[in-house]
Each structure stands twice: as C-alpha cells, then as structure tokens.
Amino acid sequence: MTPGEDHVSRLVARTSSAHAAPRPIPEGPGTVDAAVRIAAAQWPRREALVGRHARYNFAALHARVEGATRFLASLGLAQGDRLAATAVNDTELVVAFLAAMRLGLIWVGIGRALTMRERAEMLLDCGARVYLADAETLAKRAEAGDAPLPLTLGLIPGDPDCDWSRGLALDWPAASYAPPDPLAPAAIAYTSGTTGSPKGAVHSQHNIVALAAANRAFGRAGQWEPSLRRGVALPLTILNLMALGPVTALVNGSACVCMDRIDALGIAEWVKAEGIQTFAGAPTTIHDLLTRPDIDQSKLASLILPTAGGGHVTDDLRALYRARFGVELGTGYGLTEAMAGVAETDPDGASPAGSCGRAYPHIEIGIDRGDGVAAVSDEPGEIRVRAVRKGPWAHVYSPMLGYWERPEATREALRDGWLYTGDIGALDGNGYLTIKDRRNDLIIRGGANIYPAEIERILAAEPGVRAGVVVGLADERLGERVVAVIEADGTVAAAHLEQALRARCSAGLARYKHPEFYLFVDALPRNAMNKVIKARVKELVAGQLAGD
Structure with missing residues (x-):
C-alpha cells in the first residue's frame, strides 16, 4: 500500500x-x-x-x-x-x-x-x-x-x-x-x-x-x-x-x-499584448469593453469570441455583441x-x-x-x-x-x-431550459410563489439600472413582501427611476409580483465571480426596512 x-x-x-x-x-x-x-x-x-x-x-x-x-x-x-x-x-x-x-x-x-x-x-x-x-x-x-x-x-x-x-x-x-x-x-x-x-x-x-x-x-x-x-x-x-x-x-x-487584471481596461491591455481571441467575463465587463470611451477598440482587434456568465444579459448587450462580433452572445x-x-x-x-x-x-x-x-x-x-x-x-x-x-x-x-x-x-418541448430562480430565493407572498429572477429581468431592461436584485422581506400577514434593491448608474435621479420601474413592472408583471419597496445603493455586494451575494442583500433590506 x-x-x-x-x-x-x-x-x-x-x-x-x-x-x-x-x-x-x-x-x-x-x-x-x-x-x-x-x-x-x-x-x-x-x-x-x-x-x-x-x-x-x-x-x-x-x-x-x-x-x-x-x-x-x-x-x-x-x-x-x-x-x-x-x-x-x-x-x-x-x-x-x-x-x-x-x-x-x-x-x-x-x-x-x-x-x-x-x-x-x-x-x-x-x-x-x-x-x-x-x-x-x-x-x-x-x-x-x-x-x-x-x-x-x-x-x-x-x-x-x-x-x-x-x-x-x-x-x-x-x-x-x-x-x-x-x-x-x-x-x-x-x-x-x-x-x-x-x-x-x-x-x-x-x-x-x-x-x-x-x-x-x-x-x-x-x-x-x-x-x-x-x-x-x-x-x-x-x-x-x-x-x-x-x-x-x-x-x-x-x-x-x-x-x-479583471477590470475592462486591464483586460484590453492583455488582449492587445497577447493577441487573446476569447475569454469569459461578467456581462458588465463585456459591456464596458465595447462601450467605454477610454478603451481603444483597436486593442481588441484579436478578440473574436468572448463569452459572458454570472449575471443577467440585457438585450442592449446582446445587440452590442451582435454588431461587434457578428454572432449571438453565448x-x-x-x-x-x-x-x-x-x-x-x-x-x-x-x-x-x-x-x-x-x-x-x-x-x-x-x-x-x-x-x-x-x-x-x-x-x-x-x-x-x-x-x-x-x-x-x-x-x-x-x-x-x-x-x-x-x-x-x-x-x-x-x-x-x-x-x-x-x-x-x-x-420546453424542444429541451430549452429557462431558469426561474434559486429554490432558496423563492418568495412566497400570500401563498403565491414569486420568482425574483422574473422581476429582475424586467428591472434590468430599464435605462439607468446597472443591476437589480429582488428579495423577500418577512411580513406577519403576507408571509413575505417583495423588495427591489437597485444599483443605478447615476444617469437618472432615484425618484424618477423608481417611477419608471414601477411603470415597467405594471406593464409586464401581475400585480402580486410588483416590488412594494425600492432601495437604491451605490454598489451591490458581489463575490469573486461578480455575482451578487443575495444573503448580504437580504441583510441590508432587513436592516433598513424591517421596522416599516
């Protein structure tokens, strides 16, 4: 042995x-x-x-x-x-x-x-x-x-x-x-x-x-x-x-x-220096690479097929990617x-x-x-x-x-x-998978199941939202109430942005799914993969809204 x-x-x-x-x-x-x-x-x-x-x-x-x-x-x-x-x-x-x-x-x-x-x-x-x-x-x-x-x-x-x-x-x-x-x-x-x-x-x-x-x-x-x-x-x-x-x-x-380097500017330097053709990054990183004015697009000449993961991909980013690389973002x-x-x-x-x-x-x-x-x-x-x-x-x-x-x-x-x-x-019948949510993230409001990811996709489509997270707040009568925590990009005032988000949810979601509260933060807590740490978001919500 x-x-x-x-x-x-x-x-x-x-x-x-x-x-x-x-x-x-x-x-x-x-x-x-x-x-x-x-x-x-x-x-x-x-x-x-x-x-x-x-x-x-x-x-x-x-x-x-x-x-x-x-x-x-x-x-x-x-x-x-x-x-x-x-x-x-x-x-x-x-x-x-x-x-x-x-x-x-x-x-x-x-x-x-x-x-x-x-x-x-x-x-x-x-x-x-x-x-x-x-x-x-x-x-x-x-x-x-x-x-x-x-x-x-x-x-x-x-x-x-x-x-x-x-x-x-x-x-x-x-x-x-x-x-x-x-x-x-x-x-x-x-x-x-x-x-x-x-x-x-x-x-x-x-x-x-x-x-x-x-x-x-x-x-x-x-x-x-x-x-x-x-x-x-x-x-x-x-x-x-x-x-x-x-x-x-x-x-x-x-x-x-x-x-x-994990920032867009640093990645651009690496792409130019080593002729990198593909890499995986967070959706925000791919977006920054293609839109930041301080990144010379000629540095990205070798890049042909980057991929994104770890976050929601907006229609905006998909369009940018399609225009730049000629294929769909994977x-x-x-x-x-x-x-x-x-x-x-x-x-x-x-x-x-x-x-x-x-x-x-x-x-x-x-x-x-x-x-x-x-x-x-x-x-x-x-x-x-x-x-x-x-x-x-x-x-x-x-x-x-x-x-x-x-x-x-x-x-x-x-x-x-x-x-x-x-x-x-x-x-679906053709084997395509749609993610509803994490089982532990499921919000049960008045006996109805609410999948935060469904609401988050609606929130992410609004201009001025960098990222949005939906969590449940404990409630004696309903069980849980729906809260949206928004990381804004600073281009729209918080009051106007909340109004726009409420209107967007009204147009796209059943009433019981609408967030009742909105919190605006400078940055959501994230891990090394740039994924939002929902446990910490829930702590933030509980600390600020538990008494309301």
Missing part, C-alpha cells in the same frame, strides 16, 4: 455519492496529470501557459510541474492531503495546481475577495496542511484572529525570493508517489455563499478532465478550437475556471494566458456542484428569449416537480442533472462526489443518480 492510500480510501468513502462510477472519457486523458504528460509529448515546443512574469511551452511546463511536485513532496504532503492557495492569476498558481494533481493532493482554491476570517474558516473546514498565499494575504494574516492557519508559504508572482520561488529553485530528489486515481477526491470547490454558508463541493480529476474534453467535443461552434488563444480573467482560484482555462488548453494543445447555465456549465444557448440565436439554452450532448437535464416525478413541458420544478444514458458519452459525465464533511447535504443533493441543483426551472 502506497503512502496515504488508506487515507484516500477514507476520503472516497466519506464523499461517496449516489451515482455510479463514471465510464472512461472518450478520446481523452483520464487525469489532469495525464493531460500534462500527453501534451508535453505531442506538442513539446508549442506555447502552453503565459503570465506576466513567465511563459512555458508544453515541455517546459511539464518540467516545471515536476519540480513543483518534488517541492510539495519535500513538505511531507502525500495523497489525500489538502493544499490550499490564494493568489492572482499567474503561471505559478497553475503550476501549483498541476503539481497537486500529479501528487494526488486535494486542491482548494480560496478567493482573494474573501476576508481573512472567511478564508480561515474554509482552511479549517477542509483541514488544509499547507496554504500558498500572495503578498496581500501574508500581510493580512493577523486579521484571521484566533483562527489557526496551516503552514503558510508565499506564492508571489515575479518575486524570486518568495517561498515558492526559492523552493522550486532547489534540486529536490525525485518524489515517490503512485499515479493519481482519476475517481478519488482531487479538489474542493467552495460554493459562492450566495444563499448562506459556503459548502465544499468535492470533485475528482475525472470530473475536471471530462469537462475539458466535453468542451472540445461539444462546445459552442469555434469557441474551443485548439488554434484559439484563450485568456482567463476571472479568478483561477475558482475550480471551474481552472478547468475551463488551463486544463482545457492542455487537452486541446492550445495556449492559455493568465490575465492578472450564455448558459452551470453551477459549482455540476463542474461548470451544463447548458448553453444556440450560437445562431435560435434559443427562445429568456432561455439559457439546451443541455450539452453529454448531459441530461431533468425537472423534478417536487415529488420525484418528472415535470411536464414548461412546468416549473427543481433542476436536476446527470450523464446521458446513450451514445459514446453515456455515463461519462460526473457531477461532484459530494460536499466535504457534510453527509446530510450530500444525500440531499445526490439522489437516485441525479444531482439536484436547488435551482427552479422549466424545460
């Missing part, structure tokens, strides 16, 4: 789910580490990974990963141990992830937008043995309070004297480790916490690679071509982004550019537990208005009306997903293995071979 093998076995048992073991990936590597080795053998001199301070071809990346693996092994890390990291997007963050996969560790990405107390809670929850931290994190360690931190090492891009750089500069002996198990826990992806305390979704290397291989096989036309130069602006500490960026590039044999549906996207709109614009598209060919989407019975066409219910049952990709796809150390939550989410998402949606 290899070192740590019994520990990994316990982890597998602890996070085991109700779905059966998946089938091998068609024409794809079985593990992330296999993808690194295959890419180095097939395309050794082809550019693989680019950052502000380094660039690697596939052969050099393989060598760098081997050095990092030896360094991590020298720290006493073995299969099943948790390695956590917080850092800006950079080549070394990716190298650390790939080395963790080679050694059979469990990777835990922790976002820079979190407070030190929030990070410390995650580190304690997952039992991380080592924490790779950027300069800002090292400076803020005291803010963790009394919460214990694991061994913390500096991973600071461009700093040859940080712990990571000095560790890799040494000639460590070859590490002794068994090939990673593709089905064992390989990463913990904490949920965004939009509806409460974050939970750690556990994924295997099979899950991660299957996503990358499926993108190559089924992705939106042109989006996953190996020749495309892909950038990653959203945080690579988010597992989905690590899979959609560097791992997909490894499987494709294409270049991945780690962009360390949007879709995904979640941390499902290993990124499960549905996407048609590139020719055939998806019905308000739809997030159809399931990828390797995934089946179902709607449970609440009693384990499938809903009929257009009937709302809880969205559930699983692998398709027929064809070359039958039983290949796999969602999370479970929630870390949360067996009850795991049993609730993984039932009868399905992943229950907690989202409310409906499928």
Whole structure:
C-alpha cells in the first residue's frame, strides 16, 4: 500500500455519492496529470501557459510541474492531503495546481475577495496542511484572529525570493508517489455563499478532465478550437475556471494566458499584448469593453469570441455583441456542484428569449416537480442533472462526489443518480431550459410563489439600472413582501427611476409580483465571480426596512 492510500480510501468513502462510477472519457486523458504528460509529448515546443512574469511551452511546463511536485513532496504532503492557495492569476498558481494533481493532493482554491476570517474558516473546514498565499494575504494574516492557519508559504508572482520561488529553485530528489486515481477526491470547490454558508463541493480529476474534453467535443461552434488563444480573467482560484482555462488548453494543445487584471481596461491591455481571441467575463465587463470611451477598440482587434456568465444579459448587450462580433452572445447555465456549465444557448440565436439554452450532448437535464416525478413541458420544478444514458458519452459525465464533511447535504443533493441543483426551472418541448430562480430565493407572498429572477429581468431592461436584485422581506400577514434593491448608474435621479420601474413592472408583471419597496445603493455586494451575494442583500433590506 502506497503512502496515504488508506487515507484516500477514507476520503472516497466519506464523499461517496449516489451515482455510479463514471465510464472512461472518450478520446481523452483520464487525469489532469495525464493531460500534462500527453501534451508535453505531442506538442513539446508549442506555447502552453503565459503570465506576466513567465511563459512555458508544453515541455517546459511539464518540467516545471515536476519540480513543483518534488517541492510539495519535500513538505511531507502525500495523497489525500489538502493544499490550499490564494493568489492572482499567474503561471505559478497553475503550476501549483498541476503539481497537486500529479501528487494526488486535494486542491482548494480560496478567493482573494474573501476576508481573512472567511478564508480561515474554509482552511479549517477542509483541514488544509499547507496554504500558498500572495503578498496581500501574508500581510493580512493577523486579521484571521484566533483562527489557526496551516503552514503558510508565499506564492508571489515575479518575486524570486518568495517561498515558492526559492523552493522550486532547489534540486529536490525525485518524489515517490503512485499515479493519481482519476475517481478519488482531487479538489474542493467552495460554493459562492450566495444563499448562506459556503459548502465544499468535492470533485475528482475525472470530473475536471471530462469537462475539458466535453468542451472540445461539444462546445459552442469555434469557441474551443485548439488554434484559439484563450485568456482567463476571472479568478483561477475558482475550480471551474481552472478547468475551463488551463486544463482545457492542455487537452486541446492550445495556449492559455493568465490575465492578472479583471477590470475592462486591464483586460484590453492583455488582449492587445497577447493577441487573446476569447475569454469569459461578467456581462458588465463585456459591456464596458465595447462601450467605454477610454478603451481603444483597436486593442481588441484579436478578440473574436468572448463569452459572458454570472449575471443577467440585457438585450442592449446582446445587440452590442451582435454588431461587434457578428454572432449571438453565448450564455448558459452551470453551477459549482455540476463542474461548470451544463447548458448553453444556440450560437445562431435560435434559443427562445429568456432561455439559457439546451443541455450539452453529454448531459441530461431533468425537472423534478417536487415529488420525484418528472415535470411536464414548461412546468416549473427543481433542476436536476446527470450523464446521458446513450451514445459514446453515456455515463461519462460526473457531477461532484459530494460536499466535504457534510453527509446530510450530500444525500440531499445526490439522489437516485441525479444531482439536484436547488435551482427552479422549466424545460420546453424542444429541451430549452429557462431558469426561474434559486429554490432558496423563492418568495412566497400570500401563498403565491414569486420568482425574483422574473422581476429582475424586467428591472434590468430599464435605462439607468446597472443591476437589480429582488428579495423577500418577512411580513406577519403576507408571509413575505417583495423588495427591489437597485444599483443605478447615476444617469437618472432615484425618484424618477423608481417611477419608471414601477411603470415597467405594471406593464409586464401581475400585480402580486410588483416590488412594494425600492432601495437604491451605490454598489451591490458581489463575490469573486461578480455575482451578487443575495444573503448580504437580504441583510441590508432587513436592516433598513424591517421596522416599516
């Protein structure tokens, strides 16, 4: 028995789910580490990974990963141990992830937008043995309070004297480790916490690679071509982004550019400098890229197919995108537990208005009306997903293995071979999915179900609204009352904007769905993916309106 093998076995048992073991990936590597080795053998001199301070071809990346693996092994890390990291997007963050996969560790990405107390809670929850931290994190360690931190090492891009750089500069002996198990826990992806305390979704290397291989096989036309130069602006500490960026590039044999700026101006600089052709950003970022007067559009000449996610896409943005790129803006549906996207709109614009598209060919989407019975066409219910049952990709796809150390939550989410998402949606007769809302966000007013997302789409269409969020306020008589919290762009006075929004809701919504109260804020609370944190919005509403 290899070192740590019994520990990994316990982890597998602890996070085991109700779905059966998946089938091998068609024409794809079985593990992330296999993808690194295959890419180095097939395309050794082809550019693989680019950052502000380094660039690697596939052969050099393989060598760098081997050095990092030896360094991590020298720290006493073995299969099943948790390695956590917080850092800006950079080549070394990716190298650390790939080395963790080679050694059979469990990777835990922790976002820079979190407070030190929030990070410390995650580190304690997952039992991380080592924490790779950027300069800002090292400076803020005291803010963790009394919460214990694991061994913390500096991973600071461009700093040859940080712990990571000095560790890799040494000639460590070859590490002794068994090939990673593709089905064992390989990463913990904490949920965004939009509806409460974050939970750690556990994924295997099979899950991660299957996503990358499926993108190559089924992705939106042109989006996953190996020749495309892909950038990653959203945080690579988010597992989905690590899979959609560097791992997909490894499987494709294409270049991945780690962009360390998330603002539109910084992204424009990266696009010009590296000839980036596609990247994923928040809808507001894509809008700013195409409209800000201080961004020279000539800098975006190489950009041909950016995508948007994590927020509502307005008709205005769709028109801007269509005029600039000649195709429809691709949007879709995904979640941390499902290993990124499960549905996407048609590139020719055939998806019905308000739809997030159809399931990828390797995934089946179902709607449970609440009693384990499938809903009929257009009937709302809880969205559930699983692998398709027929064809070359039958039983290949796999969602999370479970929630870390949360067996009850795991049993609730993984039932009868399905992943229950907690989202409310409906499928039409052609398989197009429309999201109604999060189950936990549902507002029940006087016994009537109200889906906030339906109202939010109405609010977002009004000029002067940058973003709008709808939440419920507890009420003794009605149960809940509807409240709209508006982030305005400053072009319209709040009083006039509220009047316009009330008129728009009157024209487009049944009376019982109309927001009774409007709050205007300078900025809505958001997470690293630029998604609004509804739990904090609800706290804001409760604090300001509870006495009304």
